[in-house]
Amino acid sequence: MAILRLGNAFGPDLLEKACGLALERQTLSSPAVKQIVKRMATELHQKSPIEHENIRGANYYASNGTT
Numbered sequence: 001m002a003i004l005r006l007g008n009a010f011g012p013d014l015l016e017k018a019c020g021l022a023l024e025r026q027t028l029s030s031p032a033v034k035q036i037v038k039r040m041a042t043e044l045h046q047k048s049p050i051e052h053e054n055i056r057g058a059n060y061y062a063s064n065g066t067t
Contacts, residue, residue, distance in 0.1 A: 002030040010037050
């Protein structure tokens with residue numbers, strides 16, 4: 001039942017993917033599935049860096065702003 005409740009919190013699609021990964025790894029305990037689904041949810045919600053012409057990157061600061 002604990003694994004099924006994860007579907008309410010993270011969605012059935014993500015839970016399905018996490019369970020598939022747990023089966024591949026042969027980690028079939030509910031704490032292991034919970035850890036996998038949490039990690040997958042975190043990775044899904046991470047934002048990619050903003051790309052814009054006015055944003056200075058690492059190269060600008062590495063050259064002391066003389067680009």
